[in-house]
Amino acid sequence: MADPRKRGTILLVVTGLVLTVFAGRLVELQAVKGETLASEALGQRMRVLELPAQRGAILDNAGEPLAVTVEARNLTADQTMVTDPSGEAEQLATILEVDADVLAARLTGDRRFVYLAKELTPETWGRISDLRLPGIFSEETSRRIYPAGDLAANIVGFVGAEGTGLGGLEYAYEDTLTGTPGEMRYERGPSGGAIPTGAQSRTEAQPGTTIRLTIDRDIQFIAQETIAQQVSSSRADSGTVVVMDPQTGDILALATAPTFDPNDPGSADSRDLGNRALTEVFEPGSTAKLMTLAAVVNEGKATPYSWFKIPPVLMRGGEDFNDHTPHGTLNLTLSGVMAKSSNIGTILAAERIGGRKLSKYLKKFGIGQKAGLGFPGEASGYVPAYDDWSPTSMPTIAFGQGFSVNAVQAASVFATIANDGVRLQPRLVDELIAADGTASTPEVEDPTRVVSPETASQVRAMLEAVVGPGGTAPNAAIPGYRVGGKTGTAQAFNADCGCYRGVIASFIGMAPVDAPELVVAVFLNNPRVGRYGGQLGGPVFKRVMTYALQARQIPPTGARFSRLPLGG
Numbered sequence: 001m002a003d004p005r006k007r008g009t010i011l012l013v014v015t016g017l018v019l020t021v022f023a024g025r026l027v028e029l030q031a032v033k034g035e036t037l038a039s040e041a042l043g044q045r046m047r048v049l050e051l052p053a054q055r056g057a058i059l060d061n062a063g064e065p066l067a068v069t070v071e072a073r074n075l076t077a078d079q080t081m082v083t084d085p086s087g088e089a090e091q092l093a094t095i096l097e098v099d100a101d102v103l104a105a106r107l108t109g110d111r112r113f114v115y116l117a118k119e120l121t122p123e124t125w126g127r128i129s130d131l132r133l134p135g136i137f138s139e140e141t142s143r144r145i146y147p148a149g150d151l152a153a154n155i156v157g158f159v160g161a162e163g164t165g166l167g168g169l170e171y172a173y174e175d176t177l178t179g180t181p182g183e184m185r186y187e188r189g190p191s192g193g194a195i196p197t198g199a200q201s202r203t204e205a206q207p208g209t210t211i212r213l214t215i216d217r218d219i220q221f222i223a224q225e226t227i228a229q230q231v232s233s234s235r236a237d238s239g240t241v242v243v244m245d246p247q248t249g250d251i252l253a254l255a256t257a258p259t260f261d262p263n264d265p266g267s268a269d270s271r272d273l274g275n276r277a278l279t280e281v282f283e284p285g286s287t288a289k290l291m292t293l294a295a296v297v298n299e300g301k302a303t304p305y306s307w308f309k310i311p312p313v314l315m316r317g318g319e320d321f322n323d324h325t326p327h328g329t330l331n332l333t334l335s336g337v338m339a340k341s342s343n344i345g346t347i348l349a350a351e352r353i354g355g356r357k358l359s360k361y362l363k364k365f366g367i368g369q370k371a372g373l374g375f376p377g378e379a380s381g382y383v384p385a386y387d388d389w390s391p392t393s394m395p396t397i398a399f400g401q402g403f404s405v406n407a408v409q410a411a412s413v414f415a416t417i418a419n420d421g422v423r424l425q426p427r428l429v430d431e432l433i434a435a436d437g438t439a440s441t442p443e444v445e446d447p448t449r450v451v452s453p454e455t456a457s458q459v460r461a462m463l464e465a466v467v468g469p470g471g472t473a474p475n476a477a478i479p480g481y482r483v484g485g486k487t488g489t490a491q492a493f494n495a496d497c498g499c500y501r502g503v504i505a506s507f508i509g510m511a512p513v514d515a516p517e518l519v520v521a522v523f524l525n526n527p528r529v530g531r532y533g534g535q536l537g538g539p540v541f542k543r544v545m546t547y548a549l550q551a552r553q554i555p556p557t558g559a560r561f562s563r564l565p566l567g568g
Contacts, residue, residue, distance in 0.1 A: 052142050053179025056208035058156050058169060060217040061252075061430060065147055066156050067170065067262070072143035073125040075117040079109040081135030088133045092116065095127050107135070118161075119143040146262040152220050154275040155213070155254050155428070158262035167265070167273050169211065169429075172376050176432060179208035207435040214250035214430045219243055222547045223255035227522070230540050231257045234527035237502075240277045240407045241540065242521040243548055246415035246510065249424035249444070251408070252518075252548065254278075277407040279377040282504045282525070284410050285490025286341045286533070288400030291413060292350050293338055294459045295361040298421075298451040301352035304335040304462050304564050314344045317391030321347060324489070336566035339465040341472050341487060343399040350398035358398065359386040364450045365416060366423055371408045372445060373428045381405040400490060411521035414486075414508045417463075418516035421456035423448040460484050461562040464513045470566050473534035476509055476541050480556045481549065485509020485541065487533035492526055502526035507537030511545055512557045520545045 058067040075096075082088060089103035096103070096117055106116055118141070120128075125138050144159045157168020164178075165171035182205030223241040231239040243253035256276045260268030296302045310330040314321045323343050330342075337345030350358055362368070368383040383403035384393065396402040405413075408426055416423040425444040433439045451459075463484030467477045472487045488506035505524045510516040522537035522544075530536045 049139050049184045051140060051182035051184055051203070051205045052163075053181050053205040054142065054207035055144060055159075055163065055179065056177040056210040056433075058177075059210065059212045060152070060215050060220075061213060061250075062217070063212065064217055066152055066213070066215075066217070067144065067146050069142045069144055071122055072119040072141050073122060073138040074115060074141045075120055075125070075128065076137045076139055077107055077114050077116055078135045078137065079107060079111045079114060082107045083134050088136065091131055091133065092128065092136075095124060096120075148217065149263065150259045150261045151217060151224065152213075152215055152254070153259050153262045154256050154273075154277075155215060156262060158265040158273070167376070168275065169213075169375070172374055173211055173429075177208045177211065179435070180206040182206070209435070210433040211429055212431040212433060214245075214252065214427050215254065216243075216252045216548075216551070218551055219544070219548050220253040220255060223253040223544050224257065224259065226540050226543050227255050228257040228259075230524060230536060234505075234524055234529045234536055236505075236524045236527040236536075238276055238525045239540075240521075240523045240525075241544060242277055242407050242411040242519075243544065244411050244415045244426065244519045244521075246418035246424075246516055246519050249412075249415070249427045250430070251426055251428050253544075254408070254428070274377055275375060276525075278371070278373065278375045279379055279406070280525075281379045281381050281404040281406050282492060282523075283401045283403065283490045284405050285400040285488035285504060285506065286343075287410060287486045287488035287506055287508050288403075288405075288413075289338065289341065289346045289398075290417060290459065290463070290486055291361060291365050291367075292346055292358060292398045293334060293462065294417060294451050294455060295358055296334070296349045296353055297458055298361075298455040299353045299357065302334045302349055304333065304458050306334045307567065308332055308334065308337060308345050308348050310337075310342055310345050310348070314347060314395075316347065316395045319392050319395075321395055330568060332567040333565050335462045335465050335564040336470075336568070338462040338486070339468070339471040339566050341466075346399045347395040350394065355389055355394035355397075356386055358394065359383070359389075361450070362397075362403070364423070364448060365413050366409060366448075367403060367405060367413075371406070371412065372425045373408070375428070379406050381409055400488065407521060407523050410506070410523075411508060411519055414510055414521065415519045416450050417456050417459050418510045418519055419456075420453040421449060421451035423450050460510070460513050460516070461564060463509070464562050465564050465566060467509070467538075468561070468563075470568075472532075473507055473509075473538045475534065476507060476538035478511060478542055478546050478549070481511050482513040482557065482559065482561055483509055483511045483545070484513035485538075487537070489532045503531060505531060505533045505536045507533045507541045509541050509545065511549060512554070512559075514559045515557050517552070517554050518545060518548050520548065 055069040085104045085107035089100045092103050093100035157170035160166045165174040183203045185201045227239040227241045239257045241255040254277050258272045260272045362383050370380040381404045429442050431439045467473050467483050490504045492502040492504050508521040510519045520541050522540040524536050
């Protein structure tokens with residue numbers, strides 16, 4: 001039998017050793033690692049929520065919203081706290097209008113955080129919160145809405161499910177519109193809610209920059225409505241209207257049809273989500289004769305009164321060139337060449353300055369260069385370098401074929417003549433307004449003198465003849481106002497077949513023609529009912545221009561109409 005005293009001593013020693021280990025561990029936990037462990041424990045209880053930054057709004061030129069961000073809530077759940085998944089799902093399904101079985105599955109499990117629904121209105125969350133369901137929470141978020149629906153949708157664009165821009169200015173100005181997210185941290189108790197006396201911190205989000213456009217929503221509305229009606233009645237593939245202030249370069253309307261509702265972009269045809277006025281290019285056709293004849297006048301090689309003998313057919317470079325309507329030999333003034341849109345007369349006039357000078361004028365008018373709006377997918381168009389011109393290039397380019405433009409570029413050409421021969425960079429964004437209210441204006445290129453003021457004035461008088469008696473667009477005339485413009489009916493190039501198929505019917509004009517304050521450009525792509533620019537574009541121009549003149553309170557100038565001789 002062991003000595004009891006020895007056994008007691010051993011027990012005492014072992015006990016002492018155990019207590020020593022416990023004491024050492026206690027000292028380590030409390031004194032050495034106490035602060036670290038406490039911090040880790042707090043970290044496990046802390047919940048971190050991102051506070052979304054308010055996305056900057058997009059406004060029209062009067063400050064009316066086209067795109068805004070509103071408060072919303074994401075509905076979340078802690079599955080470990082849900083006591084009755086089926087019962088809670090039934091109650092939530094009634095409010096959310098979703099399948100209760102799907103919700104029940106989302107409420108069942110051991111995950112501490114799952115999403116049940118996103119971007120709920122505060123009112124909807126309030127109804128759910130009143131139910132006081134265990135394990136059901138929400139987090140602050142926001143939702144992008146477009147209060148004007150499809151108005152200017154192809155300009156504004158849209159955002160995706162994550163709130164990032166996917167089209168239009170929403171995409172182009174993503175970094176500008178997006179603010180800096182904030183953060184909220186709080187110590188979570190057993191119920192999942194914040195401990196009132198627990199640790200909390202909050203870093204506020206910084207809102208994004210608001211963009212104010214040059215777009216006038218009322219003019220935009222009329223332009224969209226009118227071009228949509230004409231696309232439908234002419235059975236065209238699409239249509240575009242551009243309205244510009246030639247004295248500032250401001251784009252007051254940029255309408256396209258068909259369009260889409262940015263509140264539901266997923267329901268639209270993907271071809272309708274872009275902005276055709278900037279992304280699609282085409283041969284301008286006879287509207288480009290403005291540049292050719294302006295160059296001839298500016299070089300002093302002809303005046304509106306200069307006479308030209310127009311043969312029935314003109315051969316150049318081994319090819320026959322004709323006018324759109326067969327005729328015998330005609331005697332036309334330069335004004336008559338413009339008014340009757342004579343291809344042959346335009347070629348003969350262009351030959352007085354030669355192809356090299358014509359090429360330089362096209363460049364000065366901005367052809368082949370982006371308009372500078374910073375829009376996603378903006379096309380620059382194309383004009384061949386002069387050294388690459390063939391024997392038939394000069395005659396075809398002179399009357400608007402063999403090179404390409406987009407709708408804004410074509411409108412800008414007429415705005416240059418309206419602005420006494422000075423080309424201004426088109427403007428779509430007027431101001432960038434920071435969260436603190438400070439505003440800045442995007443930089444634009446320096447103005448470019450293209451033709452003299454005297455040339456611009458003479459060319460405007462020639463444009464007036466187009467809508468007068470004997471011109472190609474008398475139905476574009478507006479009672480009480482002096483109006484000038486040019487028709488265009490160009491063959492449309494089809495990339496699918498590598499051939500010309502269909503036409504682009506267009507009309508671009510200005511008013512009052514003796515002191516222009518507005519330019520309106522109309523384009524119809526591949527109309528099946530009707531063909532000519534004056535016939536299809538003229539009425540659209542008339543309605544949009546008439547409304548815009550009234551909306552901007554532009555009175556008639558009271559000057560007499562020019563009556564230039566046309567010949568015949």
